[in-house]
Amino acid sequence: MGGLAPAGATVVTRRDGDVCYLQLHRPDAGNAINGALLAECGAVLRDCAAWARVVVIEGLPHVFCPGADLHEAAQSRPDRQAAARSAEALYGLWLRLKRGPFISIAHVRGKVSAGGVGFVAACDLVLCADDATFALPELLFGLMPACVLPFLIERVGSAxxxxxxxxxxxxxxxxxxxxxxxxxxxxxxxxLLRMHLLRLRLLPRDAIARYKRYAASLDGGLEAARDKAVAANAELFSDPATHDKLARYAATGQFPWEVV
Incomplete structure (x- = not known):
């Protein structure tokens, strides 16, 4: 697990003892989520389950993650099955962060929105820069953060x-x-991250794994919500009218209520 991303990679990883640094790295796309990023993150987390005590998720200095890659989504026709597969992969990745036998930390700098908030809410700990911002703008486009919501409710409550x-x-x-x-x-x-790691590295890996298994057993709400979240996400992202709104925004930067 090296510190440089090969050509075409969407993540950069670095191993420091039993700490894995996983950087979301799509600078040309503003760090937006696509299928390759989900697959590469999933592969890293599966590997981390065997050895990592702490997994640190990071973004770029000025943007952590803005959510789905709208430019990429605009290039394809609405497809409910494809949308469901994407939502399933996204939800599954966040469950790995939440349930994995390691401590997951979101180190947030810059802007976070939409699905990026899901990465944050799924982590065990969230450490951020004072100028970081968090937003869920989906309703402006007729969408909703269906996959984000179960994780966000568990972290901050329904209200x-x-x-x-x-x-x-x-x-x-x-x-x-x-x-x-x-x-x-x-x-x-x-x-701030360095100070927290000094303490967290004192925790035995087996104790972390046992604790997280026990915590998950007390409330299986995230697992129970998975099918509903994926179905709702797929319905919205496969709607042609919603797709047209997202495609227009990706191409022009104009919001749905703005006159062309």
Whole structure:
């Protein structure tokens, strides 16, 4: 597991002892999620299950993750089966972060929106820079964060999750910390991460794995919500009218209510 991404790769990984740093790395696409990124992240997390004590998910300095790659989605026709496969892969990846036998940390800098919030909410701990922002703008396009919602509710509660979805506005790092979406913020988030790792590396790997299995056994809500979330996501992303709105936004930057 090296520190450089080969040509075509969508992630950069680095191993430091029993800590895996997994950087989402699609600078040419603003770090948006596509099928390759999901597959590569999934492969890294499967490997980490055998040896990692901590997995740190990072983005680029100015954007963690904006959600789905709308430019890529606009190039294909609406397809419910394809949308379902994508949603299944996304939800499954987040379950790996949540249930894996390691401590997952989201190290957030810059903007996070849509599916990027799902990566954050799925992690055990969230550490962010003071200027990070979090937003769920899906309803503006007639969508909803169907796969994000179960993870977000578990992290911040129903009321906060619904407020984020309905308001569609960005939430600041201090507000995210107050709501429980972030665990800690700092101007120097890299140093914040280093301080946390000093403590977390003291925890035995077998104890982490046992604890996470036990915690999952107390509430299987995320597993129970999987089929509903995938179905809802597939229905929305395969709707032709919604697809046209997303394609227009990807091509022009104009929101659905703006006149052409």
């Amino acid at each position: 906060r999750a619904h407020a984020m979805i309905l308001m569609t506005q960005a939430v600041s790092a201090p507000q995210a910390a107050a709501w429980g979406l972030a665990d800690s913020t700092a101007a120097d988030s890299a140093n």
